[in-house]
Amino acid sequence: MMFLCAFKVPSVLHTALRNGLPFPAIACHLPVVYSSLFYRHCLYKLGCFPFTTSPKFTCPENCREPPAIKNDKPIKKEGRVHNKTAFPFSVFSAGAAERRKLMLKWTEETKDSKGRVSKQKTHKVPSKPLCAQEWKILKEESNRIKEFEEHMMQQIVISNCDINVAKSLLVFAAKESSIGYKLLRNYLILCANQNRTSEIYDVYEIMKARFKTLDTSALSLFIRGFSQTDHWEESLSLLETMKKVVVPSRRDYSNCILGALGKKKWKIAWDLYYEMLKSNLTPRLDTLKSLFDTGKDLKDDMFKSELVEVLLYMRHNRVYPDEALMWSIKSWFESIPGENWKGYVSAVESSGRCPTCSQSLESINLSQEEYGSLKDVILNDVIQGTDTFRKTTPEELQEFQTFVASHPPFDIVIDGLNIAGIFKRGCRSQILLSVVSYLAQRKLRLLVLGRKHMLNEPGIWLRQHMDLIQQRANCFFMENISEDDPFLLYATIHSGNQCRFITRDLLRDHRACLSDIQIKHLFLKWQRGHQLVISHYSPGNPVTFQPILSYDTIIQTTGDTWHIPYDMDNVTRASYEVPRKWLCLQRQNHKI
Amino acid sequence: MRKEEIQPVPSEKLDLDEWENVMKSGLPEKGSPEILEHEGDSSLTAIKELVEMWRMAGKTVPENISNEQLKVLMERSTKSYRKKYLKYLAIKERLKKAKKERQMAERKVMLEKPIEIEELSEPWNTFFLQSLKSFYDCMYKWRAAQSMMFGQPLVFDMVYDIYMSHREMVNTISQLLKTEGLNRKSPYPFHIHFCSLQTEGPYHKELLKHYGEAWDKLLITTTEKAHVDMFPKDKLVYLTSDSPNVMKTYEHDKIYIVGSLVDRSIQTGLSLANAKRLNLSTARLPLEKYLHWSVGKKNLTLDQMILILLTLKDTGDWKKALEFVPKRKHEGFVDTQNYSQEKINF
Numbered sequence: 001m002m003f004l005c006a007f008k009v010p011s012v013l014h015t016a017l018r019n020g021l022p023f024p025a026i027a028c029h030l031p032v033v034y035s036s037l038f039y040r041h042c043l044y045k046l047g048c049f050p051f052t053t054s055p056k057f058t059c060p061e062n063c064r065e066p067p068a069i070k071n072d073k074p075i076k077k078e079g080r081v082h083n084k085t086a087f088p089f090s091v092f093s094a095g096a097a098e099r100r101k102l103m104l105k106w107t108e109e110t111k112d113s114k115g116r117v118s119k120q121k122t123h124k125v126p127s128k129p130l131c132a133q134e135w136k137i138l139k140e141e142s143n144r145i146k147e148f149e150e151h152m153m154q155q156i157v158i159s160n161c162d163i164n165v166a167k168s169l170l171v172f173a174a175k176e177s178s179i180g181y182k183l184l185r186n187y188l189i190l191c192a193n194q195n196r197t198s199e200i201y202d203v204y205e206i207m208k209a210r211f212k213t214l215d216t217s218a219l220s221l222f223i224r225g226f227s228q229t230d231h232w233e234e235s236l237s238l239l240e241t242m243k244k245v246v247v248p249s250r251r252d253y254s255n256c257i258l259g260a261l262g263k264k265k266w267k268i269a270w271d272l273y274y275e276m277l278k279s280n281l282t283p284r285l286d287t288l289k290s291l292f293d294t295g296k297d298l299k300d301d302m303f304k305s306e307l308v309e310v311l312l313y314m315r316h317n318r319v320y321p322d323e324a325l326m327w328s329i330k331s332w333f334e335s336i337p338g339e340n341w342k343g344y345v346s347a348v349e350s351s352g353r354c355p356t357c358s359q360s361l362e363s364i365n366l367s368q369e370e371y372g373s374l375k376d377v378i379l380n381d382v383i384q385g386t387d388t389f390r391k392t393t394p395e396e397l398q399e400f401q402t403f404v405a406s407h408p409p410f411d412i413v414i415d416g417l418n419i420a421g422i423f424k425r426g427c428r429s430q431i432l433l434s435v436v437s438y439l440a441q442r443k444l445r446l447l448v449l450g451r452k453h454m455l456n457e458p459g460i461w462l463r464q465h466m467d468l469i470q471q472r473a474n475c476f477f478m479e480n481i482s483e484d485d486p487f488l489l490y491a492t493i494h495s496g497n498q499c500r501f502i503t504r505d506l507l508r509d510h511r512a513c514l515s516d517i518q519i520k521h522l523f524l525k526w527q528r529g530h531q532l533v534i535s536h537y538s539p540g541n542p543v544t545f546q547p548i549l550s551y552d553t554i555i556q557t558t559g560d561t562w563h564i565p566y567d568m569d570n571v572t573r574a575s576y577e578v579p580r581k582w583l584c585l586q587r588q589n590h591k592i
Numbered sequence: 593m594r595k596e597e598i599q600p601v602p603s604e605k606l607d608l609d610e611w612e613n614v615m616k617s618g619l620p621e622k623g624s625p626e627i628l629e630h631e632g633d634s635s636l637t638a639i640k641e642l643v644e645m646w647r648m649a650g651k652t653v654p655e656n657i658s659n660e661q662l663k664v665l666m667e668r669s670t671k672s673y674r675k676k677y678l679k680y681l682a683i684k685e686r687l688k689k690a691k692k693e694r695q696m697a698e699r700k701v702m703l704e705k706p707i708e709i710e711e712l713s714e715p716w717n718t719f720f721l722q723s724l725k726s727f728y729d730c731m732y733k734w735r736a737a738q739s740m741m742f743g744q745p746l747v748f749d750m751v752y753d754i755y756m757s758h759r760e761m762v763n764t765i766s767q768l769l770k771t772e773g774l775n776r777k778s779p780y781p782f783h784i785h786f787c788s789l790q791t792e793g794p795y796h797k798e799l800l801k802h803y804g805e806a807w808d809k810l811l812i813t814t815t816e817k818a819h820v821d822m823f824p825k826d827k828l829v830y831l832t833s834d835s836p837n838v839m840k841t842y843e844h845d846k847i848y849i850v851g852s853l854v855d856r857s858i859q860t861g862l863s864l865a866n867a868k869r870l871n872l873s874t875a876r877l878p879l880e881k882y883l884h885w886s887v888g889k890k891n892l893t894l895d896q897m898i899l900i901l902l903t904l905k906d907t908g909d910w911k912k913a914l915e916f917v918p919k920r921k922h923e924g925f926v927d928t929q930n931y932s933q934e935k936i937n938f
Contacts, residue, residue: 150650170611179615181648206615213638215645216671244638246671389865481836481864 090546092528093580094573125155129168132175149173153186166190185218192221200225216246223252227259235259247279254287261294285325292328296335315555318521326566326583333585346584352551356584357561361551364529365497374522375493382513383486392482400487403476409495412439415488415503416450429465436469438543446473449488453480485510502532553578560587639666654681732776736811739781745847746782747819752853753794760854765798767894778902784812787819820870823847830867833891835874842904850897882914883922
């Protein structure tokens with residue numbers, strides 16, 4: 001514990017009070033790292049508790065390369081480099097899930113350090129072109145007489161060798177028997193990977209003549225191959241062919257758009273872009289990047305307004321740019337003639353103020369109408385769903401609704417069973433009691449949700465603890481087979497904007513009950529603004545919570561400024577997390 | 593590469609574009625008829641061609657596909673959804689083909705055999721009664737009839753049709769068929785009730801499709817009434833894997849209810865919700881108590897359920913009964929020592 005210093009930073013405290021957060025318990029942790037072990041220990045203490053949701057939800061949204069984890073130095077550095085706004089880590093900050101994963105992986109590694117070696121047998125790929133005779137020997141040597149050529153071509157594609165090797169294999173295949181579609185397609189993959197335009201065109205001619213139609217993967221490959229060449233119009237017609245049978249993927253659209261931009265056909269590019277949006281595809285970030293790059297060189301008013309539309313689309317659908325796109329956006333803004341934009345990379349303070357332009361960002365609080373709709377949705381979709389009996393019973397729901405309505409609004413709603421389970425060791429009721437007492441001392445109106453078995457198990461839930469909890473907070477105990485999380489949400493939303501809830505559950509299964517994507521975004525925004533997660537607990541010490549950001553992480557503009565949150569390249573962000581870094585753009589009219 | 597075969601000169605001479613000439617040479621014959629086929633262009637032919645190309649590209653695609661199947665394919669919106677359907681068709685086709693081949697082989701053997709059989713089969717005298725299949729059938733029916741008069745009722749709750757897809761419904765019915773057969777063949781069968789079975793409802797239609805004429809002769813009780821209207825409420829126990837109560841002993845005077853539901857997508861708490869609504873007592877099997885559970889959901893299929901219940905009824909031995917839990921789901925039984933201790937405790 002001596003390596004972990006908990007400070008109460010006055011500025012944080014100040015903003016917490018200003019933003020209506022009714023208790024000054026938010027503390028900022030600055031880890032002092034001495035060794036990898038202690039670093040991880042600190043990490044664990046810093047709210048990186050294992051979260052209680054199934055691993056299928058934890059798939060990161062953008063599957064880039066994970067940050068280097070061979071030695072701990074880069075991470076350590078990362079923690080130091082960010083200034084204080086970046087550090088106290090919230091569960092919703094980009095990379096939080098990744099950190100938890102690292103921590104869990106480490107604990108697993110120490111348990112058993114057995115590595116798995118893949119047993120898949122691979123054939124060695126020759127390094128130079130062989131003549132038919134040599135290929136024949138190779139074929140006989142391998143015990144894979146059937147489909148030898150296809151298999152070998154696959155290996156060539158995987159190891160990405162010289163194209164002449166592949167060609168010599170094709171010559172061999174043509175002599176041996178005939179060249180099948182599968183073999184030719186694998187060859188095409190190799191050509192496309194190595195950008196061999198003339199070869200791609202040859203294959204195209206052959207395939208078009210030999211086969212009636214092409215399958216979707218070959219079509220995609222041709223689109224990719226042609227988009228950057230003089231045959232780019234061919235790729236548009238291929239896209240049309242594809243549309244007859246399937247919805248083309250966003251990569252196909254992206255390649256076509258790139259091709260059109262390269263040939264200066266702006267209208268075609270934008271038509272394709274809107275067509276892609278219409279078929280509910282999210283554009284790839286490199287597509288957007290190429291649009292901005294083109295806008296920079298073009299300096300056209302029409303183009304400019306379209307690009308602003310793109311930014312608004314990104315805002316509406318919570319698409320966050322990566323670093324490369326961010327730089328493109330920045331240089332596009334700076335290149336707009338006569339507007340004198342200037343861009344800075346910034347890290348927004350926890351008060352929601354941008355340090356470079358001293359402007360406050362949009363608040364994370366929801367408007368009154370948004371609150372109303374969210375409340376209805378929670379009641380209808382999350383609690384009731386198709387059948388009220390699946391999560392609760394109508395009587396219990398009614399009882400709970402009257403209970404909540406008959407009490408004045410709460411300040412904090414606590415998921416009792418979740419909080420009590422923070423530590424495996426220690427008495428469960430003791431943990432809950434200390435959290436409740438800590439909050440009750442601050443004159444907060446508390447609601448503790450639990451289940452009825454907590455009252456009849458004096459072995460686990462000590463009677464005196466439970467009595468004290470009931471004295472210090474309002475309690476509602478539901479049936480043992482009812483779910484408590486939906487009630488937690490209902491009670492918090494019912495109590496209004498100042499009310500927060502405490503649980504370490506990320507509530508992803510309840511978010512999944514919501515049908516509309518915009519409501520999901522709204523729910524996530526509300527959750528980010530109202531969920532308190534205990535970052536550190538030890539008996540006898542004050543409880544510390546992870547900070548709640550007072551501003552919304554979303555692309556935003558005031559006309560003269562743009563604030564764009566972006567993903568850093570070395571951070572893997574899960575879908576429910578938000579980036580930590582910002583691009584701040586300001587128009588400097590007054591200085592001229 | 594072998595070392596003695598270092599032949600740099602011939603490999604450089606190698607004409608790398610030779611294959612292209614080979615491929616292009618056979619073209620003119622094939623080029624012309626294709627254009628004619630393209631003229632009847634519609635989305636159906638387009639998708640047919642796509643299927644063909646996927647087959648050529650080495651994906652699991654059936655060799656023959658009917659127009660109805662193509663239409664189903666077209667209705668599927670995404671590429672992966674379509675591929676899944678094609679894979680399903682391909683596997684079905686392959687199984688069918690394998691079965692046919694096996695039958696052909698058997699027939700071939702049969703055709704060769706008769707001469708030998710005629711030679712061997714001589715009049716055979718015995719004082720034992722000849723055991724014909726019909727005798728057994730008669731005995732099974734007799735037992736089933738007896739159970740309908742005196743046996744313990746077992747209720748299958750047929751209210752889940754709205755929660756199931758067509759595929760799941762087909763699976764449910766096939767499990768019910770198995771269940772009925774297993775029950776009939778056991779020494780002391782249950783009196784099976786199909787409760788809340790709506791005439792002309794999805795369950796009824798599918799059952800009729802499979803049983804045909806035998807449906808009316810089946811020795812089970814089918815009713816449109818709900819189980820709560822037929823039996824006293826305090827005797828009913830809903831068996832569901834979501835229940836908080838663990839079943840301790842099998843009670844012969846209780847009436848157990850099993851929901852006839854197959855949920856390929858997890859639908860937690862569906863049958864529990866029904867039991868809660870009707871205020872019935874619930875129970876689940878003590879799987880954790882007797883088995884080292886490894887993977888998989890704790891809900892079991894209907895035929896596994898009836899095997900477990902039948903064994904429990906006959907022997908009262910949990911270990912014997914839980915043998916019928918699929919082996920892939922657990923890693924053996926809890927230590928026998930503990931097990932016998934537990935047994936004494938009951």
